[in-house]
Amino acid sequence: MINPRLDDLHRRIPGLRLETAPAELEYYGRDWTRRWTPAPLAIALPANAGEAQAVVRWAGAHQVAIVPSGGRTGLSGGAVAANGELVLSLSRMNRVLGFDPVDRTLTVEPGITLQAVHEAAAEHGLAYPVDFAARGSCSIGGNIATNAGGIRVLRYGNTREWVTGLKLVAGSGELLDLGRGLVKNSSGYDLRHLAIGSEGTLGVVVEATLKLADPPPPTQVMLLALPSFDVLMQVFAQLRDRLRLEAFEFFTDRALHHVLAHGGQAPFDQVHPYYVVAELAMEGEGDEAAMLAAFEHCMGQGWVSDGVIAQGEAQAAQLWRLREGITESLARHVPYKNDVSVRVSAMPAFLAEAQALLAQGYPQFDVVWFGHIGDGNLHINVLRPDGMDDAQFVAQCEQVTRILAQTLQRHGGSISAEHGIGLVKKAYLPSTRSAAEIEVMRGIRRVLDPYGIMNPGKLFDP
Amino acid sequence: MINPRLDDLHRRIPGLRLETAPAELEYYGRDWTRRWTPAPLAIALPANAGEAQAVVRWAGAHQVAIVPSGGRTGLSGGAVAANGELVLSLSRMNRVLGFDPVDRTLTVEPGITLQAVHEAAAEHGLAYPVDFAARGSCSIGGNIATNAGGIRVLRYGNTREWVTGLKLVAGSGELLDLGRGLVKNSSGYDLRHLAIGSEGTLGVVVEATLKLADPPPPTQVMLLALPSFDVLMQVFAQLRDRLRLEAFEFFTDRALHHVLAHGGQAPFDQVHPYYVVAELAMEGEGDEAAMLAAFEHCMGQGWVSDGVIAQGEAQAAQLWRLREGITESLARHVPYKNDVSVRVSAMPAFLAEAQALLAQGYPQFDVVWFGHIGDGNLHINVLRPDGMDDAQFVAQCEQVTRILAQTLQRHGGSISAEHGIGLVKKAYLPSTRSAAEIEVMRGIRRVLDPYGIMNPGKLFDP
Known part of the structure; x- marks a missing residue:
């Protein structure tokens, strides 16, 4: 040295x-x-x-x-x-430290992958219900730092809901033992929730206690083809009100195009503008009939142009791959990513504006939409044309993002639904959080990280 | 003036x-x-x-x-x-400001009672699932300030889980619009969760947006008589694992004694040391049979001495009154209240120590136990003997609380599960939160309340 x-x-x-x-x-x-x-x-x-x-x-x-x-x-x-x-x-700190069958909790080190947590929960006949495509590589510590969401939020909520205990080494060097697995604890500020989603700017997670859920119910997975975006919210409302939705994910034909080019299998003979993967709990006797009735109702209304219900687990996995393969299939195009949210009720009005804005702002780019409609969360990926310089591409994208952030602000939305702010969205934080809120966050950061050493430059400047 | x-x-x-x-x-x-x-x-x-x-x-x-x-x-x-x-x-600010059927949210002023929120949710065919006996008088703002728990936490969680938006006037005078009803928002620190449970020391809640749930399923309510505390956890585990528990509340014979003296109706001919009110979801066809099987299993094991399953809503309400009437029936004795929690798995060991401690510490007092076993939350009420001076009574109780706090600390528990720290438990906060945590809380309080005007003297000193 x-x-x-x-x-x-x-x-x-x-x-x-x-x-x-x-x-x-x-x-x-x-x-x-x-x-x-x-x-x-x-x-x-x-x-x-x-x-x-x-x-x-x-x-x-x-x-x-x-x-x-x-x-x-x-x-x-x-x-x-x-x-x-x-x-x-934290990659070497990846062990399961304990399981408690009475509390139904799993205590883990932060470097453990999400998939290893799923497997450890399943070994005990229980489930950790937060899930998304990066499960095999992402770590629980990172999930906590961004309050990761994913494909089951509709039914199970974000990472935040499943963390009952958190050991955090604050920037001050103090080890804080937060929450400690208690279901009820009304004794001062909940610093655990403050740490969750703080993107490593307050301290580093060195241990987490996760609440486990009952194993998931049997489900049916269906893929629906939709003629327009307008009917998407209606299909969602139908399925949510009549059935028990475990997931409801949408993507566009452009997204499917890239997945198929990456080796996916075409689900329908024809091309449709929009698709939905829906997963439905099948617990009671009437559930199968209710599903078919809802499906037929949507067809009858002209909301659904085509559909397939998975026969068996292999086909269910195949349908899911069409949705989960999107991010990977886009990777070689080094996409510029937007990860935005609004209240579900604000979605139609926001979308109308956003679609017009993006069509105008990106006439020359391939724009891929997908996301979690039931959570009001859209992923908008802009693909870099082959041969275009990255700096130039990003600069062009940022011009549109500035207007998108203003649109979001008008609709009460967020510039980061589940990816976090990091470096990428730092300039747009003021569209989601007020100046007074950012000032409070600055003050809190100084309290927990008095030397300014924890992930400086991320989220917001001191 | x-x-x-x-x-x-x-x-x-x-x-x-x-x-x-x-x-x-x-x-x-x-x-x-x-x-x-x-x-x-x-x-x-x-x-x-x-x-x-x-x-x-x-x-x-x-x-x-x-x-x-x-x-x-x-x-x-x-x-x-x-x-x-x-x-x-905030008592004049008690209106419902809005309902959104797509987001399934109710926006209210802070002075509205919990019961009025229940009624407003029911009008729209939905439910606000936080519930406890003070529903007719307590306000949502107060519920948020203490992260109120109650009798449905086992199934639905604490108040925290149901607040998707919060307008807070911080001590600084700034109006902060936190959460804003978004399901997903990973853009900086979650100040909404920081405000929830802060007991008015950071600011005052002036508006809340509450998430609503599906209406509750049909249920069965049963009252069980138990021969000893030891079997209580076993009965709980049985019912939790085999049935869908909506509530599981226990109380002692001393508690029942006071409720009956206050006008309640005796449920059994004989007196038993412990009782449980359990409420079970009855959604599927096999649920009734499963309930009877679990009930018989518990009887067969000798865990349950007697039991009654409510026939109809009137009897269900009657059984619930035996549990919910406790606090009111004790009020005239001006009880000294402990509201403690441990992890559910730590309950047996903690209880053994706590029972011995209280039997030794309060030989002369009537001590009434009840609470939410499934959440690890016990209410221990010590009744003031008639004619005893209040200051002397409290002083004697505090001696025991000091030891109880140490016991809790050894078992990783909390001195306040759901009532908050306020003035009553301030001296014992260090048994639940470390010196480093309290120092962080002090710093955060200074950030949000720079003039030190928000509920000073409560929770902890500056």
Whole structure:
């Protein structure tokens, strides 16, 4: 080591695994965004909470910026280290620490993947119901840092609802044991909920206790083809009011086009402008009949042009892949991503404006829409044309995003539904949060991170 | 007016209703605790959010302490004004402002009673599922300030889960529009959750948007008599795993004794040490049979000595009154209340210690236990013997509470499950929250309430 600060880190934590090779800096210094050049100081990979805390204390003493790092599947640059930060990777802290059958809780280290949590819950005949396509790579710590949503929010809520305990090493170096798995605890401010969704700017999660749910009910998965966006909300209302929706996901023909080009299997002979994957709980005797009746009603109204109900698990998985494969199928086009939300009731009015805006703003680009209609959450991916310079492409996209943010503001929406603000959406935070709110957030950040070392530059500037 | 500060308040808000008559000061200056002598400066009763905000700004300018005030059914002294504070009563702000059928939300003013919210939800064929005995008097603003729990937490969670939007006038005088009814919003710290449960120390709630649930399923209500506390957890586990529990409430023979003395109807010929009111969802065809099988299993194991299943709604209501009448039946004894929680799994070990402690600590007192076993929440009421001086009684109780708090701390529990800390439990906050956490809370309070005017002296000292 030639860096005296890193020498001191070695002295303080003799067993700490520390990486400084260029390939490691490159690998750990970025997330799924590709807009910044990784340039971390080094990568620290603590083996336990004690080592993680010692790293934060060292960083405070030396004024070194820390970027907490999980599976780095983030889409907002929250885990990017492009300015000489120390990456604090939790990837070695990936164990299940305990299961309690009475409390129905699973206690885990933050580096565990979402899929490993699903599997650990299933081993005990229970379920962790937060789910999305990056399950195999993303970490629970990262899920907590962004309050991850996904495809089951409609029925089970966001990550926030499932975290009953959180150990956080604050930027101050203090280890805070928050919530502690209690169902009821009205004794002062809920700092656990403050930490959830704070994108590593208040501290780093070193342990989480997750509430588990009953195993999911048997379900039916259907794919519907829709003639227009206008009927989408009506189909949603029908299914929500008449059936028990486990998921309701939509995507456009452009999205399907890319999935099929990536190896997916065409579900219908004809092309339709919009598609919905709906998953329905089948618990009672009348559920199957109710589903068919709702399906026929939608067909009769002309809301649904075609549809297929999965016969068996293999076909259900196949239908789901058409939705879940979208992000991966778009990756090679390095899309500019918008992840916006409004109240469900505000969706039609917002959409009319947004569609007109984007058609006008991006006449030359391929724009792919998909998302979680039941949560008021739309993903709008703008694909970079082959051969176009990235900086130029992003600059053009940002011009439209500025207007989109104003549209969102008028409709009471958010510029980040579930990806977080990170670096990517920082300029637009004032469209979602008022100046007074941002001032309060600044003050709170100073309380928990007095040295300004926790993920500086992300979310908002000090 | 002879008080120049109140003169200025009149000048600033000409239409503001302000009460200063002794009877009003007495009435608005206290909550359901009876330990402090009300001594407010005056009572302000704003008609809308604008007036409430102007009152807070006036208070900041004059350094007048504010006590936000709802239905004043609190049991921790959170709404007591005993030191010349201005009581900011939200009781005139009690309207439903809006209902959205697509979002399934109800927007209300903070002074509306819980029962009025239930009724408004039912008018639209939906339900607001937070519920407890004070429903007719308590206000939503107070429910939010304490993150109120109650008898349906087991199935529906605490108040926190049902608030999707919150307008808060912070101590700074800023109006913060938090959450705004969005299902998904990952754009910075969730200040809404920070405000929920903050007991009026960060600001005053002037509007809330509540999420509504599907109407409750048909249910069966049963009352079970149990031979000992040890079997209670086993009965709970049986019913939870085999049936769909909507509520599971326990109380002791001493509790029943007081309810019966207050006019309740004896459910069984014999006296039993423990009782449970369980409410079970009856949605599917097999549910009735499953309930009877679980009931018989518990009888067969000797866990249940006697039981009755309500025949019709009138009897169900009668059985519920045995549980819900407890607090009212004890009121004339001015009980010293403990409202503690542990993880459900920690309940048996904690209980064994707590029972021994209380038997030893209160040999001369009537101690009444009841609560929400499925949430790990116990209410322990110590009754003041007739003729005993209140100060002496409280002093004796506090000696035991000190030890109880240590016991709770060892078991990772909380000194306040759902009543809040207020004045009553302030001395014991450090048993539930670490010194570092309290320091963080102090810092956050300074950020939102820079003049130190919001409910000072409650929760913790500056």
